Each structure stands twice: as C-alpha cells, then as structure tokens.
Amino acid sequence: MMNASMMISAMDTSLYMDTTTARTLSRSRAGPSAIAKPKFVRFTNSTQTGRNVSKVRWLLDNSYMGVPDPYASEYFVSGSWSSVGDVNDICLWGLDVGPSAKEGEKDSKVTLITKAVVKGNVTDMSVLSGDRFCLCTSDGALYVYKGNKNRDEKFVSVTQAAAGQLFSYRGRNSHATAIAVKDDVIVTGGEDGSIVECNSAGLNVIRRLERVDPLSITTACFVGRNEVMTGNGGGQLKLWDLRNNSNEPVQILNPNVLMNNLYGVSSICQHPSQTHAVIVGYQSGCMDLWDMRLGPECDPIANLAGEGGSLSEIYFHQINSDHFFSCAQSGQVCHWYPGERLSNPLQVPVEYTTDLNIEFLKKGLVFKEVHTSPFPINSMSLSRNDRIVVGSDSGVVFCTEIRV
Template sequence: MPLDVQGTFVSQKINKIRWIPEDYVETKCFFTGSWDDEVNSIKVWNFERINEDEDVEYPKQLSEYKVDGDVTEIKFTDKNTIAVSTSDGNVRLLEISSYNRQTPLRETFSWKKLHNFGDEQCSCTSLDTMEGDIATIGEDGNVNTLSSRTGDITRTITGADSCSLHSICFFKHNEVITGNLRGHMKIWDLRSPNNKPAASFLLAGDELAATCIIHHPTQPHYILAGSESGSLAVWDLRINSFPASLLKAHAAGVTEMQFHPENPNKLLTSSISGELWDWNMEAMTKSTKTSDNWMPLEDKNTMSVNSLMPPLHKPINTISCDKGRILCGADNEAIYLIKNFKY
C-alpha cells in the first residue's frame, strides 16, 4: 500500500509530538507541545473516524495542560509519565491516566527556574530520560540530573559549558553526551565527583550547533548527532570519541531524529527545511572492531534515503513513529499523520 499522508490544521505551532504507546494494539492517542503562542500547552489527542465508511482519521483534543513559555522537550520517564521542559527554565513531571485519556494531565513534580542566570530565568533547552532519571540542559550551560521517583535534584554540573547547551543524550545509565551552540560535544560521567567532562571534541570543523543527539537503540555505543547545517554525524564510542562519518543530509538544520521502535535499521529525521526522511541505516550498524573496517559514509548516496512527504514551506520540528504510523508537527500549525509506513 502506498504511503497515506494526511494533514490537520490545529492552530498552534507544534514543537514536540509523541505517540502514547499501547502494549498490544495500534495506538491512537498522542501528546503535542506548542511554542510561540501567547499561552502554550501540552495537549492529549485521539484519532477518530468521523465516518465509518472512510479511512480518514482526524485528531480530536481530549485534554489540555497550559504552561508558561514554549515547550522545548517531551520525553517519557515511564509508560504513563512524561518529563516536559519549557523555555522559562522549568521542568515538570506529568502523569496521564492509563484508563481515561480525557482526564487532565496531573503534575507529580515540578522544578521551577531549574535553569537561570541568578534572578533571571533562561530556557531549559532540552532533556533526556533513562530508567526514571532525567538529565536537563539549558542556556545557562548547566547540566542537572533529577529523580522522577523522589523529585530530587541528584546532581548539578555548574558551568558544564560556557555557552548555551542545545542537546543531550543518555547513552549509559551514568553517562550523558551534550552538544552546544558552537558544536562542542562533551561526555559526562555522572558518578565523577568533579565537574570536568570525560571527553570533549568538535562535531565538525565549522562551528555549527549540535541540534539533537541520539544513540542507536540496540548498540548504544553508536551515537548520531544532527547539526545546524543539516548534516548527520555518526561515530562509535568504542573506537574514538569524535565523529567517524559526516553525512550531508538536509538543506537546513536537523530538528529531530528517531529510530523506529520495531526496526533499529530505520532512522527518521526532520528538518527546518520542511523535509521528513527515512534512512536505511543497515550499512552503519555493521559490526566493526577497528576503525579500518568502518564503512565510509561520506554522503547520503551510500545509503538508502526516502522522502516521506513533499517538503513543507515551514520547519518540521518533531516526529514520532509507532509501527506503520508516523506523526510530525510543524510551524505551519498542522499535524501530519503518515500511514502504511513499511518498517
């Protein structure tokens, strides 16, 4: 079956979108987080068919949780709980009812002005989660780790960077990698008593921000970073601490990357250029023991890359996939549902 792309206007610029996973059935519910609105919000939606005869599903809003500032990240800490960061420096832990999605989100913990310049608030630019722990970064250059179980701030690395941090990723339970505005990457051992990185290197030769970082789902030593220029950097932490390959990719900055939950060889990327791509990453994940065996990936021609929908004239900020269905949210105030994705 061909890909079926369906867009719905929702009157909000969508910065983050996340399917709410279900165990045994195809999920129909999802979260959105908005930005650049007078009052931003996290909403819970459900896809419904208006006519049983038609195969067209429309998103219906179930509940809304209003926030000050822009929503900068949404990540699950467990099946029914999300950590949300906002541009006013706050982080919240919100719980959704597993039985009734129409029940408003309930705040279990909040960390106010977690990122700040003294009395002045600044953005919590991103966060990542692993096994109930949350790591946050901000414009203040600090890294915080939080416990979703107790609500404690378990560690603060003050002055982790001299400029704004843009991306963070757990790749082991006690290790995170951060990327800043100038493309400087740092690896932090959260058990270490001092505030010095375990390793640091440049994303690429030119000073371009590292906009997002993820690790491979089954081989977490493979790290991928998207840059402000639209390129993808790939490296293997077992061999070296700097990117082994730089893939020329999107025409403008990479906004988000996600490996398909069921197929770790499928990578989805979205871009400020309004592009949504599906990469076959099998070539990258061939097991390598030494850097000599590394498969050269100088440009995307060595890999199979498909465009999943015609490019938009506005940035696609966020993607989320579940089985054969992909969601994306954009600055044109629309949500797109792509069905029949072969994974």
C-alpha cells in the same frame, strides 16, 4: 580529507528516482537504487492545533506485543511555542484508525482529548512511561505530567504531577533547553551551560553541575544507564558519567570543521543495538556517525549530507535499525535507509566494518521524503506501530504510517 572516515558530500550527489521517489546519496554513477514495491495501504491525517508546535511525542503503549498493529489506537502529546505572550498549550491527542471503503486507504481520526496551560515555550519533551511524560520550558522550568485513564483504559485527561524551577542567571529565569530520560532519572540542560539531574517522582534535584559548558547546551541523550551525552551551540559533544564526582566530562568530541558543523548540535540519536554508535545532527544540516569507543580524539565514522536546513530531530527505527528518520527546519521529513544493488558501494576502513554492522556504511545511503511543509518542522516521533507524528510552525500535526 580525514583519516578513517567516509564522506558523502552534497557536491557529488547522484540523483535517482524510483517508485518511492528515493534519492541516492553516493559517489558512484550506479543505476536506480530501489525496485518497484507493491502498493502499501496507509493513512494520512493532518490536524490543526491553532499554535506553533515545538514538540510531539507518542505515549508508550503498554499493550504492545512486539508486532506493529495497523489498526491500533494510540495517543500522543504536543507542546507549543509562541513569539508573543508567555502562555502555551500541552495537548493530549488520540489517534483512531480503521478500514476505509476506498481501496489502498484507511480512515483515520485525530481527536483532542484535553489540554493544559504551561508558562513559557516548550523547549523539549520526553516520555517517562506509558502515562507519564516530562517537558522543559523557556522559563527554566521542568514539569512532569500524568495521563489519567477511564475504565476502558482510554486517556481522558492529563494532570501536572510536579514542577521545578531549575535554571536562572543573574536573578532572572534562564532557558531550560534539553531533556533526557532514563528510567526515573531526568537530566536537563540549560542555556547557561548547566546540567541538572532530578528524580521524576518529586523532581528533587540529585545533582547540579553549574555552568560546566561555556556555551548553551542544545540537546541531551542518555547513551548508557549512567552516561549522558550533550551537544552545545558550538557543535561540540560531551559525555558525562553521573557517577563521577568530578564536574568534568569523561569524553569530548569536537566538531568536524570541514563539514561546517560549528553551528551547533541539534539532535543526538543512539543506535538501538550498537549503543556505542550515535548519529548527530547539526544546525548546518549535516549528520555525523560517531563511534564513542574510539576515544576523544577520533573523527566521525561517516559524514552524511542532509537535505538542507538545520536538522531538528533524528530517530533510528527500533527494530530495523539500518533505517533512521530526520526532520528539518527546511520543512522536510526524510526516511533514510541502505541502498540496493549499488555496483560501486561506498567502502569504510576495514577496522570498523566488523564492529559497526550498519548496512548503509557498506551499500550507500538513500532517502525518501515522508512529508514536506512550507513551514519549519520542529519535532517528530515514531510509534511502535510504525507511525510517525510531525509538528511544525504551521500549527498542524501530521500523522501517517511508515514503511520500513
């Protein structure tokens, strides 16, 4: 169907069940893909926020020592959206986990620490440092917030450090739709196809690329120190070098028409160690794995079928990078990982196997559902302590531990 690519199609999917209810996405008719594993002690917590949750992000833990702590206290922030009115909430939450009297469980408690009001819907959010995060809104504004701690190093409040009105069209505010962060640099994309580069200290505009995309920019991701990849509403990817004086992208990757990816890019996720590899999620529900080194005319290395519904966000696990997670408007949060003992593993072209050392390219890809909801899931975030927080249109934030 296309040269130098591997396709995992929903039409020829084989279904296998194991103790984790993992399903195998493969052309083969092999046996079960996983072996029963010991019972995992975990916690699950659902907390009502009272609003539709558009974005959730864990704040970074400065005391993190590199090994997940099953009883660490953590903090996360959430932003909301509303179909009526123009005022929404920015909430700071604390998660405390402790041992439980019930075997195989832990006690968990999510507490609302403080909230702030923001004008417009929260359209994207990113963490700058351990106590600072930024967000953009449907009013075309970019905000930076700072969390304030007490003597015990616990967050007690959050304050707005700066704000900037960046996008407008014909005298009216235009949506800011995407945000990406690298060190103290913030890049945000707009509904009008513009890109704005700012510093995080005072939100001073460093550079503005006016309407460089004929379509709305739907997502953005730093893939290098000075390189930003954006996706648009037509499924096209563009790579921008912020050092380049030109307003032209240095690389354009066109959508895979055969996989119906013309509906738009919804998420871009960079591999933690092989930084030239990115997984892209589309509103069609499909995912593509791209190798950016192959140039502008290349095809995806792999076309991966999702579980249905527009993909909201995708994240690689930062340590076990053969694992990644996705959430979708169909209400599912999925954990994707390499298959086990497949008798007829999927093969990829030889010229790629040595450069992209990703296990699921060799063994096939399986997934298990971490969480399901009858409402669209808009956002998720992974913490360094192997926890996941999920936000949806149900108004609930869901927290649980993951096993990788």
